[in-house]
Amino acid sequence: DIQMTQSPSSLSASVGDRVTITCRASQSISNYLNWYQQKPGKAPKLLIYGASSLQSEVPSRFSGSGSGTDFTLTISSMQPEDFATYYCQQSYTTPYTFGQGTKLEIK
Amino acid sequence: EVLLVESGGGLVQPGGSLRLSCAASAFSFSVYEMNWVRQAPGKGLEWISYISSSGITIYYANSVKGRFTISRDNAKNSLYLQMNSLRAEDTAVYYCARAPGYSRNSFDFWGQGTLVTVSS
Numbered sequence: 001d002i003q004m005t006q007s008p009s010s011l012s013a014s015v016g017d018r019v020t021i022t023c024r025a026s027q028s029i030s031n032y033l034n035w036y037q038q039k040p041g042k043a044p045k046l047l048i049y050g051a052s053s054l055q056s057e058v059p060s061r062f063s064g065s066g067s068g069t070d071f072t073l074t075i076s077s078m079q080p081e082d083f084a085t086y087y088c089q090q091s092y093t094t095p096y097t098f099g100q101g102t103k104l105e106i107k
Numbered sequence: 108e109v110l111l112v113e114s115g116g117g118l119v120q121p122g123g124s125l126r127l128s129c130a131a132s133a134f135s136f137s138v139y140e141m142n143w144v145r146q147a148p149g150k151g152l153e154w155i156s157y158i159s160s161s162g163i164t165i166y167y168a169n170s171v172k173g174r175f176t177i178s179r180d181n182a183k184n185s186l187y188l189q190m191n192s193l194r195a196e197d198t199a200v201y202y203c204a205r206a207p208g209y210s211r212n213s214f215d216f217w218g219q220g221t222l223v224t225v226s227s
Contacts, residue, residue: 091212
């Protein structure tokens with residue numbers, strides 16, 4: 001199975017901060033990397049697919065980059081509604097594994 | 108608006124069975140690949156099963172292979188997960204999730220989830 005490792009596991013940030021989360025795959029997954037946001041008690045929401053494509057209706061402050069094994073999710077200016085847990089997921093091959101999550105908290 | 112609504116969760120004893128359903132509406136269900144993803148309390152996300160639009164191609168995570176069966180009824184716009192030989196570690200919120208055609212198995216719409224609790 002492909003292991004997905006996110007860093008950091010948690011992060012404190014302030015409104016307006018630029019935040020970057022990284023995701024590393026245990027083997028090359030080309031650009032088959034997706035990012036999700038999850039708020040407590042809610043289903044995950046797709047933010048980025050194909051490593052860098054912004055899902056419809058997702059604010060442009062979210063961006064993704066990377067290919068092969070190393071990927072990043074960047075939030076250019078944190079907004080109050082962005083404090084949540086973020087997961088990466090590889091869709092290169094089954095099982096479609098997720099990272100362990102990164103919890104963004106208010107500083 | 109695309110809607111996925113799961114049902115069928117509940118409390119079941121270890122070794123028991125449960126059948127989850129996911130009712131889809133407001134999109135052409137029959138042309139979309141579908142998945143089940145679960146989340147144990149306080150834990151991360153775990154993909155557990157995939158089914159192609161026709162139902163011919165199916166995949167499972169090793170953790171559920173041989174115990175869970177995914178299926179679909181395109182005439183009823185419904186996805187199912189038959190869960191047998193349930194264990195305590197199967198306790199989780201179970202989500203059905205749609206895979207959009209423009210991206211290989213990202214999940215663009217999710218249901219609200221249904222909680223399965225395996226306990227005596």
